[in-house]
Amino acid sequence: MDFTLILFIVLAAVAVLTAIGMLVSRNAVYAALFLVLNFATVAIFYLMLGAPFIAMAQVTVYAGAIMVLFLFVIMLLGAEKLPKGGVLPWQRPLAIGLAAVLLAEAGYLLFQRIQMTTELAGPGLEVNSVEAVRTLGLALFNQYLLPFEVTSVLLLVAMIGAIVLTKKEKGEA
Amino acid sequence: MTFALIIEWLIKGFVLVLVLLGGFAYLTLYERKALARIQSRIGPNRAGPWGILQPIADAIKLIFKEELIPARADKLLFILAPVVTLVPALVITAVVPWGTEVMMFGRKVTLYIADINVGVLYIMSVASIAVYGVVLAGWSSNNKYAMMGGLRSSAQMISYEIALGLSFIAAIMLAGSMRMLDIVEAQRNLWFVLLQPVGTAIFLIATLAEVNRPPFDMPEAEQELTAGYHTEYSGMKFALLFMAEYDKMIAISAIGATLFFGGFRGPFVDMYPWLGPVYMLLKLVILLFGMIWVRATWPRIRYDRLMAFGWKVMLPLALAIVFVTAAGIILAEQVNPLFLWSIPIVSLLAGFTAIMMLYRTLRRKEYARA
Numbered sequence: 001m002d003f004t005l006i007l008f009i010v011l012a013a014v015a016v017l018t019a020i021g022m023l024v025s026r027n028a029v030y031a032a033l034f035l036v037l038n039f040a041t042v043a044i045f046y047l048m049l050g051a052p053f054i055a056m057a058q059v060t061v062y063a064g065a066i067m068v069l070f071l072f073v074i075m076l077l078g079a080e081k082l083p084k085g086g087v088l089p090w091q092r093p094l095a096i097g098l099a100a101v102l103l104a105e106a107g108y109l110l111f112q113r114i115q116m117t118t119e120l121a122g123p124g125l126e127v128n129s130v131e132a133v134r135t136l137g138l139a140l141f142n143q144y145l146l147p148f149e150v151t152s153v154l155l156l157v158a159m160i161g162a163i164v165l166t167k168k169e170k171g172e173a
Numbered sequence: 174m175t176f177a178l179i180i181e182w183l184i185k186g187f188v189l190v191l192v193l194l195g196g197f198a199y200l201t202l203y204e205r206k207a208l209a210r211i212q213s214r215i216g217p218n219r220a221g222p223w224g225i226l227q228p229i230a231d232a233i234k235l236i237f238k239e240e241l242i243p244a245r246a247d248k249l250l251f252i253l254a255p256v257v258t259l260v261p262a263l264v265i266t267a268v269v270p271w272g273t274e275v276m277m278f279g280r281k282v283t284l285y286i287a288d289i290n291v292g293v294l295y296i297m298s299v300a301s302i303a304v305y306g307v308v309l310a311g312w313s314s315n316n317k318y319a320m321m322g323g324l325r326s327s328a329q330m331i332s333y334e335i336a337l338g339l340s341f342i343a344a345i346m347l348a349g350s351m352r353m354l355d356i357v358e359a360q361r362n363l364w365f366v367l368l369q370p371v372g373t374a375i376f377l378i379a380t381l382a383e384v385n386r387p388p389f390d391m392p393e394a395e396q397e398l399t400a401g402y403h404t405e406y407s408g409m410k411f412a413l414l415f416m417a418e419y420d421k422m423i424a425i426s427a428i429g430a431t432l433f434f435g436g437f438r439g440p441f442v443d444m445y446p447w448l449g450p451v452y453m454l455l456k457l458v459i460l461l462f463g464m465i466w467v468r469a470t471w472p473r474i475r476y477d478r479l480m481a482f483g484w485k486v487m488l489p490l491a492l493a494i495v496f497v498t499a500a501g502i503i504l505a506e507q508v509n510p511l512f513l514w515s516i517p518i519v520s521l522l523a524g525f526t527a528i529m530m531l532y533r534t535l536r537r538k539e540y541a542r543a
Contacts, residue, residue: 029250029312036305056294064301065331068308072327075312075320133290133351 004048011048015041028074032067039063053133177280185286186267193263197419198228203458204465211469238408243315246405250313255406255413258306262420265299268292268353269427272437272449284437284449285354292353293341296428300337300383303421304330307385310414311402322401325391325476332483333382333389336375339491343372343498344432357436364435368516371524372494373433375487377463380429382483384421386464388471391479426460427453434460490527494520 015038022034039062046055140148202217202224209216217224242251272284289295304327311323345351347368348359359365366373382389393401403414430436434456437449474482501516 029247033309036302052289052291053294056291056298059298060294060301064298064304065334068301068304068327068331071305071308071312072324072331075308075324075327 007048008045011041011044015045029071032070032074035070036063036067039067053136181280181282182286185282189266189286190263193266193420193423194416196423197416198232200419200423200461201231202228203461204468207462207465208469211466232412235412236409240408240410241405243405245315247313247315250309251405252410254306254310254313255410255417256306257309258303258417259413259420261299261303261306262417262424265296265303265421265424266427268295269424269431270353270357270437270449271453272442273446275446284446288352288354291351293345293351293356293432297334297338297341301334303383306414306417307402310406314402314405316405318398318400319402319404322393322398322404326385326402329382329385329389329391329479329483332480333379333487336483336487336491337379337383339488339495340372340376340379341432342495343369346495346498346502353431353436357431357438360435361438364433366433368513369433369494369498369520370517371490371520372498373429374524375491375494376429376433379487380425381464381467382479384418384425386418386422387468388473389479390473391476422461422464423457426457426464429460430456486527486531490523493523497523 018034018038018041022031022038025031025034039058043055043058043063046052046058205227206216206224217227220226220230242248267286268289270285270288274281274283276282287295307326307330308323311319311321311326314320344356344365347365348356350356350359381387385391385393391401393403398404403411406414430453435452437453439448439452442448442452497519498516501512501519504512504515
């Protein structure tokens with residue numbers, strides 16, 4: 001058994017355990033911290049696949065920015081402790097049903113893949129080189145320029161929307 | 174990957190941590206001495222000659238102090254928080270190069286730990302998770318002042334990270350690479366502080382806010398929050414939080430020196446590689462003195478002003494700087510290399526405009542009150 005495989009198994013176990021921990025913990029702060037750990041393990045998966053840029057972006061954006069905001073809101077509202085019993089009574093059966101459907105779907109695809117016995121396409125050679133960041137940047141700003149700009153406009157719209165929503169009306173103050 | 178290489182990495186990592194720990198101890202003494210001189214005092218001078226044993230005396234005092242854990246605190250996170258604060262402060266310096274290569278015990282040893290092609294992004298990501306320790310320390314203490322300190326710190330660090338990241342982008346664009354060694358190499362003839370003075374200023378201001386140094390030390394403003402997020406901490410756990418703050422100062426100065434002040438480059442480094450760490454240390458001491466000087470001179474600013482400054486002045490100015498840098502590089506490549514000098518000129522104009530607008534707004538508020 002080679003080293004990468006052992007590393008993968010350990011990381012996968014950590015990823016699954018943190019995901020379960022996030023679901024079952026009754027304290028919202030702990031749930032958020034489990035999610036941060038989960039994001040960190042996913043970032044290490046990206047590193048193992050030879051994509052350092054995406055790994056670092058994952059840590060910066062998800063673990064560093066979004067989850068800090070989550071924690072900020074949880075702490076600001078003092079909503080750490082979840083009440084016993086759900087607020088929405090129909091939520092749990094519905095969630096279980098949908099999860100079963102998703103699991104069946106994923107399982108079907110997985111077993112189909114095994115029967116096909118084809119190799120998954122590995123990452124291109126240029127991804128693993130020192131030039132990876134340059135390649136990514138060139139692809140992003142040449143080939144995918146329009147989607148990139150559309151995404152940035154979308155984010156800008158969301159930001160302006162948030163500002164407008166929190167702004168006081170004139171004369172209200 | 175040979176066994177010797179692993180041993181070399183272990184030794185280098187160990188030395189770096191030792192340097193940071195020793196640096197923390199003597200940075201406290203340096204700060205107290207410098208503050209004392211600025212305020213016409215003598216400063217610590219009892220323990221050893223010129224007080225050089227003072228940090229050791231402080232450490233002994235903190236080790237033997239009683240550890241208190243508040244009864245209704247969240248014990249696990251309360252103990253974990255100082256560790257979570259300290260680790261990013263230590264690991265962030267792994268990508269900072271202290272020199273090129275030296276011969277040591279008959280083998281070539283590089284004077285950096287990790288040479289990764291996303292070095293600057295690594296710094297950004299470690300800096301972004303550094304906030305967790307402070308936030309968790311504030312929340313787990315179960316104390317309203319600590320909680321307010323943690324909340325303030327998370328809001329403040331997220332806000333100033335944006336301006337910080339944009340100032341990084343200015344340096345990345347000028348070097349054309351995210352590798353720290355390439356960035357140092359690109360400054361062989363010209364430091365980026367001369368090409369992008371306003372970007373450097375934004376970096377220095379944003380880092381003050383990132384490491385919670387005065388005048389941006391809102392998370393621990395003692396008049397309002399007693400001691401902010403570390404109100405409930407004592408003994409060694411307090412020492413860890415304290416150490417994290419000073420190690421962050423060292424780390425951020427090292428990063429600033431690398432990105433904008435030529436890193437380990439200086440006269441004769443190519444001939445004598447051992448001069449690299451010496452130059453780096455020299456630049457560190459000067460940048461750290463700047464931080465101490467700011468602390469001695471500036472009063473703490475109000476919290477709403479801090480946020481308004483971050484979002485309404487720093488962010489637009491940093492965006493303008495990124496645009497000016499990009500435009501200057503393209504013009505220099507396509508038209509005439511002399512256009513490279515339009516970057517500092519237009520940036521300084523933009524910075525001057527920002528300061529004038531700030532001044533006008535503040536003056537108008539002054540009139541409105543009178």
